[in-house]
Amino acid sequence: MEQMPVEALKDVAAYFQVLAEPTRLQVLNLLRKQEHNVGELAGLCGFTAANISRHLALMTQHGFVVRESRGTSVYYRIADESVYELCDLVCGNIARQFERSALSRAAFATAPK
Amino acid sequence: MEQMPVEALKDVAAYFQVLAEPTRLQVLNLLRKQEHNVGELAGLCGFTAANISRHLALMTQHGFVVRESRGTSVYYRIADESVYELCDLVCGNIARQFERSALSRAAFATAPK
């Protein structure tokens, strides 16, 4: 991404945007174990099917999940396992970040008043 | 991130949210080569210093960059190089995604009417 036109940065940002939403992450997390249909995901997440359906449409459009219609239900599953690699990387970064801020809090706590 | 409480997913989402903005990605990209002060970054990005300053505050808060006040200027540099690893991963995913959609467009184009 060294010499990248601003236009391309918009695509990268849009990609990150898909992952920047707790409900969508929750859905991805659920799909990690196995495929699910919309109703199941809605129940597990505690939101309406309409809402989850919209999230799934977005994630499909960006190639995170794939859609398969079976009977009256529609099943979704992960399209690209590398998402989890990404999430694990981020979790590691957050953990480090958390540790850093915990350390500086500790420094404040032990500092002489 | 297998068995992750919903609360933690909010943190992960917030982390991705920081990267889900073209201007912030542009700033990170500029800082890849060397540190810059706010005015420089504003000029290079074509936005006001006020705007860039707010983006930098957010990125500092999330540990992406570090702030160093020198003279009347404030210089920022990357705090954690692993951000670029993340971005490169995403770029690869987008490229693959692009290729897939190019292929399916080609299939449509050659399909008999």
Next chain:
DNA sequence: TAACTATTTAGCTGATTGGTTAATTAGTTT
């Protein structure tokens, strides 16, 4: 101190978006 430069913060505005309910579409079953 006063004047000057750089950064940050406050306040505003328009655009985007996650949630909802209601209406529509698609597929199954009687």
Next chain:
DNA sequence: AAACTAATTAACCAATCAGCTAAATAGTTA
């Protein structure tokens, strides 16, 4: 065809946010 179930789409609302200008803060220099 009619009734039923599941998913999607439309329309709405509240909240968030990126941009701006203007005001406030911090540091340097005359």
